[in-house]
Amino acid sequence: MARVGFISKNPPLEIYIHTDDPGNIPHFHIRDYVRSGRSGNEFHTCIQFNSNKYFHHDGKEDVLNSSQRKELVEFLRSNYRGRKGYTNWNKLVDDWNDNNSNMNLEEDINMPDYTTIDNN
Secondary structure (H helix, E strand, C coil): CEEEEEECCCCEEEECCCCCCCCCCCCCCCCCCCCCCCCCCEEEEEEECCCCCECCCCCCCCCCHHHHHHHHHHHHHHHHHHCCCCEEHHHHHHHHHHHHHCCCCCCCCCCCCCCECCCC
C-alpha cells in the first residue's frame, strides 16, 4: 500500500494505491482510515485515473458526496508535501506506476474533473 494523504475529518478518508492491485483498470482507493477493516461498515471506494468514474468492486462501492469530491479535487491539486510543481495527483500517478506494473499510466496524464463522478 502506498498512502498519499487524507481528506475529510469525520471520518478521515485515506487516499492510497493498493500494491499489485488485481484490477486492470488504473484506480486509487479512498477509505475510512479509523474504521478500516474493523466493523465491515466502513467507507471504501475506488476512482479511475483515466476518467471521472468509480471503479466499484466487492466491498468498495461507496460514493463521495459533493463536499468530499470538492475536498478530493483540492487535495489532488495541492503540492505533495510542499514540493513545488509536484502535486498529490502526480504522486498518485507515480505510485500507481511504481506498484502496478501490468497497466502503466502516462506520467503527464491530466486529472479528470472529479467534482462530478459517474456512478455507472
